[in-house]
Amino acid sequence: MLKLLTSTTFIAGVALTSAAYADGHAEGPYAAYEGTTLIVNFPSHPHYNAVLEVLPQFTEETGINVEVDMLPYLDMRERQTLELSLDEGAYDMIAYVVFSKADYVYADQIYNLAPFFMNPRLADPNYDAGDLIDGYVQNIGVAGGEKGYLPGPTGSLYGLPFGSETSVMYYRTDVFEELGLEPAADYDTLLEQACAIPEAMPGMGGVASRAASGHQASHAFLLHLAPLGGRVFDAAWNPIINSAEGVAAAEALKTIVDCGPEGSSAFGPSEAANAFAQGQAAMFIDSIAFAAGFEDESRSTVAGNVGWAAHPAGTRAASQTGGFGIAIPRNAENPEAAFLLAQWLTSKEGDLAVAMAGGNPSRFSTYENAELNAKYPWSASFGEALADADPDWRPIIPPWGRINADIGTTMSQVLTEGLDIQEALDGIAERTQTLMAEEGYYTWQQ
Amino acid sequence: MAQRTSLNRITPYMFVAPAALVMILALFYPISYMIWGSFRDWDPSQSLSETEFVGLANYAKLLVDPAFHASFWVTMIFAFTVVTVEMILGVGLALLLDRNIRGMSVLRTLFILPMMIAPVVVGLVWRYMYHQTYGTFNRFLESIGLEGVNWLGQNPLLSVIMADIWQWTPFIFILSLAALQSLPKSALEAARIDGATGWQQIIYIKLPLMMPVLIVTMLLRLIDAFKVLEVILVLTGGGPGLSTEILALRIARTAREFRELGEAAAMSNYLLMLLMVLTLGMFAFTRWQEARARRLKFAAQEEG
Numbered sequence: 001m002l003k004l005l006t007s008t009t010f011i012a013g014v015a016l017t018s019a020a021y022a023d024g025h026a027e028g029p030y031a032a033y034e035g036t037t038l039i040v041n042f043p044s045h046p047h048y049n050a051v052l053e054v055l056p057q058f059t060e061e062t063g064i065n066v067e068v069d070m071l072p073y074l075d076m077r078e079r080q081t082l083e084l085s086l087d088e089g090a091y092d093m094i095a096y097v098v099f100s101k102a103d104y105v106y107a108d109q110i111y112n113l114a115p116f117f118m119n120p121r122l123a124d125p126n127y128d129a130g131d132l133i134d135g136y137v138q139n140i141g142v143a144g145g146e147k148g149y150l151p152g153p154t155g156s157l158y159g160l161p162f163g164s165e166t167s168v169m170y171y172r173t174d175v176f177e178e179l180g181l182e183p184a185a186d187y188d189t190l191l192e193q194a195c196a197i198p199e200a201m202p203g204m205g206g207v208a209s210r211a212a213s214g215h216q217a218s219h220a221f222l223l224h225l226a227p228l229g230g231r232v233f234d235a236a237w238n239p240i241i242n243s244a245e246g247v248a249a250a251e252a253l254k255t256i257v258d259c260g261p262e263g264s265s266a267f268g269p270s271e272a273a274n275a276f277a278q279g280q281a282a283m284f285i286d287s288i289a290f291a292a293g294f295e296d297e298s299r300s301t302v303a304g305n306v307g308w309a310a311h312p313a314g315t316r317a318a319s320q321t322g323g324f325g326i327a328i329p330r331n332a333e334n335p336e337a338a339f340l341l342a343q344w345l346t347s348k349e350g351d352l353a354v355a356m357a358g359g360n361p362s363r364f365s366t367y368e369n370a371e372l373n374a375k376y377p378w379s380a381s382f383g384e385a386l387a388d389a390d391p392d393w394r395p396i397i398p399p400w401g402r403i404n405a406d407i408g409t410t411m412s413q414v415l416t417e418g419l420d421i422q423e424a425l426d427g428i429a430e431r432t433q434t435l436m437a438e439e440g441y442y443t444w445q446q
Numbered sequence: 447m448a449q450r451t452s453l454n455r456i457t458p459y460m461f462v463a464p465a466a467l468v469m470i471l472a473l474f475y476p477i478s479y480m481i482w483g484s485f486r487d488w489d490p491s492q493s494l495s496e497t498e499f500v501g502l503a504n505y506a507k508l509l510v511d512p513a514f515h516a517s518f519w520v521t522m523i524f525a526f527t528v529v530t531v532e533m534i535l536g537v538g539l540a541l542l543l544d545r546n547i548r549g550m551s552v553l554r555t556l557f558i559l560p561m562m563i564a565p566v567v568v569g570l571v572w573r574y575m576y577h578q579t580y581g582t583f584n585r586f587l588e589s590i591g592l593e594g595v596n597w598l599g600q601n602p603l604l605s606v607i608m609a610d611i612w613q614w615t616p617f618i619f620i621l622s623l624a625a626l627q628s629l630p631k632s633a634l635e636a637a638r639i640d641g642a643t644g645w646q647q648i649i650y651i652k653l654p655l656m657m658p659v660l661i662v663t664m665l666l667r668l669i670d671a672f673k674v675l676e677v678i679l680v681l682t683g684g685g686p687g688l689s690t691e692i693l694a695l696r697i698a699r700t701a702r703e704f705r706e707l708g709e710a711a712a713m714s715n716y717l718l719m720l721l722m723v724l725t726l727g728m729f730a731f732t733r734w735q736e737a738r739a740r741r742l743k744f745a746a747q748e749e750g
Contacts (some may be wrong), residue, residue: 078490081490085491103491107492109491148458158713213684213685213688214683214703217685237513261579262579262596263578263579263596263598265599266599297725359515402704402706405699405703409684409691410687411689411690412685412686416599416686417686417688419687
């Protein structure tokens with residue numbers, strides 16, 4: 001019986017091996033993982049919709065199957081927090097929103113990627129990590145360096161940027177031409193145009209912006225804070241959001257919302273984008289992810305009349321960095337195969353394939369690709385804008401959720417209830433200081 | 447014999463046991479978990495056993511938290527306003543429609559439609575109707591020459607209240623109608639013979655007889671209004687500022703965005719205590735009313 005069992009196993013083994021040889025990927029880095037099924041958690045997002053189109057190519061090349069669990073991106077963290085705290089989790093790989101990085105690394109729930117990149121059987125020598133967009137890698141992938149969430153001598157890599165975004169300015173070429181305007185390169189011009197355009201063209205808003213209470217209002221404020229020279233904290237974690245730069249950023253947001261399309265103060269990102277797509281605003285400063293939608297004639301009335309420019313500079317050029325990264329949970333069943341998938345997706349070929357399907361590139365070489373530029377003409381300008389991407393535009397620390405909500409609700413009061421800006425920012429700074437003290441950020445100052 | 451007696455004594459408990467077990471597992475265990483969690487500094491990445499015991503710190507923190515206070519008052523204003531208006535409209539409609547009209551059953555079904563719609567859909571539909579430029583309300587206002595209103599920006603609480611009234615008045619209506627139709631005909635007939643007018647019948651006969659049902663209905667609505675979440679989440683997300691952030695939403699945000707499960711549990715317990723007080727108050731009121739009715743009846747019998 002034992003003999004029969006052994007020979008059956010052997011025959012089955014031979015059959016599998018020969019089948020694999022016939023497929024042409026029995027040898028090489030993927031052979032050991034052939035037939036493995038990876039379960040991955042992705043957000044429902046244009047970039048990851050593009051990834052779904054490319055995944056069959058990965059399975060064909062490697063023999064590794066991928067099952068995708070797709071969730072709305074704001075619901076992902078809740079599910080992931082639950083899965084990551086179990087002894088055996090459901091996911092081999094997760095895509096995470098950038099601000100989840102701090103929580104996952106701090107709770108030791110995702111792998112440090114160094115052992116994978118050190119393993120000669122797994123690491124692709126042609127990966128060319130230098131080609132990955134540096135601002136993204138630092139902001140999304142690295143933790144443990146400066147301030148804990150930034151790179152630095154003590155930092156290391158926990159995730160790879162994938163589906164990352166920066167901010168750019170979209171503008172209506174026809175409107176600007178009619179009014180004889182040039183797209184603003186600095187904040188003074190931007191704010192002047194934001195209110196001058198609605199005066200010259202009644203019914204047309206200046207800049208469409210997110211401003212809804214909570215995360216959206218906070219995001220919108222921070223979007224202007226970094227270029228105008230401000231930060232949320234100084235080097236010793238003291239809140240400096242109520243500095244002159246902070247006030248200037250809040251004033252800029254208020255001007256933009258006041259001169260924006262009607263109902264701006266309740267806009268989320270899709271409503272702001274929609275206002276621009278429906279011709280209700282002359283400008284829109286937000287993520288690069290919206291570009292394709294504006295050129296889709298079935299959803300946009302301004303297709304063909306949209307120009308792209310870098311996020312205007314204030315005292316410095318500092319566009320946002322955000323979006324998603326991919327990481328391997330500590331409780332993954334197949335971490336090595338998951339690494340192979342992560343490496344493949346962010347390789348030059350994988351990145352280009354995803355970008356051609358409508359995703360956001362993670363590599364400079366992809367942005368420079370002629371084929372991509374022919375299909376998506378904005379690619380080159382976005383690639384240039386990335387040189388100014390600021391990895392420190394928003395602190396990624398465990399108490400950020402609370403501070404973010406406070407900034408968001410207070411800023412919303414500034415926009416809708418006329419709360420005094422300085423008073424509002426002083427309040428945030430005071431509450432943040434108390435919270436940071438509770439969280440132990442001033443332990444070494446005592 | 448003694449064995450038989452003790453077996454007899456155990457029997458009822460054995461019959462009750464399955465139900466009691468389900469209650470313990472499904473009701474008391476989660477509630478105890480929440481109460482225990484509210485005494486701990488609990489991040490969602492930790493299991494409850496890994497968390498640190500902080501005593502009443504979460505409760506004390508909430509008592510001095512201005513955002514919690516704001517949320518508490520928004521909840522009170524919201525709950526009492528919607529329930530008052532819904533009671534007046536619901537009972538009024540029931541009194542109006544308590545008659546044999548042709549097609550009454552169709553009309554009744556139409557009236558309760560809003561209640562059957564999923565709250566998220568209600569939120570989305572109303573959000574669209576309140577839209578500054580495309581919204582039904584502003585288009586209507588503009589078509590009659592009035593200026594559009596910034597519903598969700600300038601009048602957020604009113605907008606949320608209106609949506610809730612639209613959705614939940616039918617609940618009161620349908621229960622009041624059922625109560626009206628089961629009233630003893632003899633009392634109404636006697637009133638008519640005695641020459642009571644329509645108003646007098648409503649005020650002296652119908653409403654007092656409906657009162658027990660109305661109280662339970664009001665209690666159910668009040669409990670529900672304190673916990674409403676989805677419609678507001680979709681409509682305003684709690685904003686602008688904290689102007690529509692009711693307690694249920696604050697609890698959800700504390701757990702999900704701020705990742706403070708202990709504080710969220712403490713807040714839930716405050717809400718639970720508040721609802722318990724309301725419920726006990728209502729029951730005490732009904733008891734008092736029943737006792738009073740009994741006393742009056744007894745006094746009448748004595749006199750008779």
